Amino acid sequence: NAGVMQNPRHLVRRRGQEARLRCSPMKGHSHVYWYRQLPEEGLKFMVYLQKENIIDESGMPKERFSAEFPKEGPSILRIQQVVRGDSAAYFCASSNPGEQYFGPGTRLTVT
């Protein structure tokens, strides 16, 4: 039973570049949540998606950030024109719904 998969595990981008983070939910799960964890802080909710729909994006910054969960394929969190403040660990979690199971995260470093 594969758990939640995220890739890449580590991503380095220069300021101004784009970052694409991918999340494959657990088999049978159709709900995906994205959270961001800044150094020495707890996780902050960003966005909640179901297949082909954004349900709640109340935690997403208004600019540069977008998310999708297409009918086929993984969920994508996209950050355009990255800045140093975007450096963080980004976790996705999936559910069916109910319990949320987290992936190992993508650690984004902006240089």
Add this chain to the structure above:
Amino acid sequence: QQQVKQSPQSLIVQKGGIPIINCAYENTAFDYFPWYQQFPGKGPALLIAIRPDVSEKKEGRFTISFNKSAKQFSLHIMDSQPGDSATYFCAAKGALSGNTGKLIFGQGTTLQVKP
């Protein structure tokens, strides 16, 4: 109103001790309170969870105590072991308007269990 406040920020105990981590919330619409354990470089893993209709829940060496009137809940780790050294997060979710199941996390507690 959607905050969950967690304390202490860090905790050091000897092997066999009983570390206690506390969380407090304000929003009475929360109805599900999980605890997550996170090791360095890993994602959070669900440890134990409770709903407000019970005051205590035990799973192995982990116990949640829940005080609905005080809007507080805590995690106790019995007979702690060095392998329990990790960061622990409390969280909450519930029937807020437009409930979407998103988790509201506490700030985390870094636990070190000394051999």
